[in-house]
Amino acid sequence: MVAVRIFVLFAFFAGLTQAISIDNDIVGEPDIECLENEIRVWIKTRKIFAGRIYAKGKAENPDCYKDDFSTERTKKPHYNLRFGMCGMKSLRSVDPRGMYYGITIVVSFHPLLITKVDQAFHVKCFFEEANRGLTAELGVRWVLSSSSHRSLPIGHPRISP
Numbered sequence: 001m002v003a004v005r006i007f008v009l010f011a012f013f014a015g016l017t018q019a020i021s022i023d024n025d026i027v028g029e030p031d032i033e034c035l036e037n038e039i040r041v042w043i044k045t046r047k048i049f050a051g052r053i054y055a056k057g058k059a060e061n062p063d064c065y066k067d068d069f070s071t072e073r074t075k076k077p078h079y080n081l082r083f084g085m086c087g088m089k090s091l092r093s094v095d096p097r098g099m100y101y102g103i104t105i106v107v108s109f110h111p112l113l114i115t116k117v118d119q120a121f122h123v124k125c126f127f128e129e130a131n132r133g134l135t136a137e138l139g140v141r142w143v144l145s146s147s148s149h150r151s152l153p154i155g156h157p158r159i160s161p
Contacts, residue, residue, distance in 0.1 A: 022117050024045055024049065024109055024117065025045065026107060030043050032123050034126075037082055039081050041078060042078045043078070044075065045075050050069055050111075051107065051108045051118075052066065052108050053065065053077065053105055054066070055081065055087055055104070089101070089102050100126050101125045102124040103123060104122045106119075
């Protein structure tokens with residue numbers, strides 16, 4: 001009996017997701033701005049975006065999603081993520097010398113359901129360390145050295161009677 005209810009509930013939601021049609025999609029690749037303290041991602045959509053953008057795995061954390069796009073009424077929504085927040089990874093690089101920051105974001109066109117037009121993007125920023133080489137002019141000149149030598153006579157051993 002419980003299995004039948006679960007199946008009916010599953011069939012209802014499966015039919016509901018098939019019935020929901022999202023007439024919008026992402027146009028091109030996202031634009032990424034690597035700012036001093038955050039990554040800003042701009043998404044271009046064909047129509048006004050009313051969904052949500054969130055960090056992968058952090059959809060329920062209020063600091064890690066943005067869903068107020070219906071008030072903005074824009075075709076180019078943006079999402080800002082501060083470095084080190086929402087599972088953002090950082091990696092020090094030796095060659096070239098600097099820091100990588102990266103995170104996967106999800107662009108969802110429906111506030112509750114996953115749709116076939118939703119997409120995820122892994123965004124990365126690299127900050128190259130400035131070359132901090134030190135240059136100085138050094139003067140080199142020869143220093144004369146002298147040696148000193150002193151000889152001391154070795155005394156004869158004395159034998160006492």
